[in-house]
Amino acid sequence: MTTVKEAVEVEVPLRAAYDQWTQFEEFPQFMDGVDEVRQLDDRHNHWVTSIGGVQREFDTEIVDQLADDRITWRTVGGETSQRGSVRFEPIDDMHTRVELTMDVEPSGAAEKGADALGVIDRRVKGDLRRFKDYVEGGGASGEGWRGRIRPEGPPPPM
Structure with a gap:
């Protein structure tokens, strides 16, 4: 399993990010x-991805x-195995740090080769x-989801 951890500072308030x-x-x-998502x-x-000429469909479940x-x-079912977390930290009123951590288990020779070459790190x-550019450019209109999802049992390790 490969762990990828990246962060970006976006010039928008925490709530907007x-x-x-x-x-x-x-x-x-x-x-x-x-x-598509x-x-x-x-x-x-439900996700549809096309990476390196390979199309995959899988479902994810928000656990927290x-x-x-x-x-x-985390993913549920399908050939793709990953779990991750995105965290949001206010820097000041107009800047937010967005940190993404993912554990990915590449499947198939092509995905394992791409992982060995650092493709997953570069993609994240x-x-x-691109998220930074998108959200700073106004992104999609509308409110985000403000509900609470609690983990069932102990939280997944990160």
């Missing part, structure tokens, strides 16, 4: 290789979400840079 991240269906606007309910999303603080998820770094 968090609200934008909770609009999961907008992820294809700034995440490379993400074709459909929010199934408050906890579950606290408004303006963090969102933690690029996605955060």
Whole structure:
């Protein structure tokens, strides 16, 4: 399993950064290789990705979400195995630090080779840079989801 940890400072208030991240269906606007994200309910999303000519579909489950603080998820079913957390930290009234940590288990020879070459690290770094541009440029309109999802049992290790 590969662990990737990246952070970016965005020039928007904490609430704006968090609200934008909770609009999961907008992820294809700034995440490379993400074709579609459909929010199934408050906890579950369905993803369609195309990376290196390989299309994958999988579902994710949000296991912990606290408004303006963090969102933690894991994949459920499918060939893709990952878990991660995004954290939001106010720097001042107009700047927020967004930190993404992901544990990814590449499947297949092509994905394992790409991982060995550092492709996953570069992709996450690029996605955060594009998120910065997207949210600072106004992003999607509308409020983010402000609910609370509590972990069932002990939180997943990070």
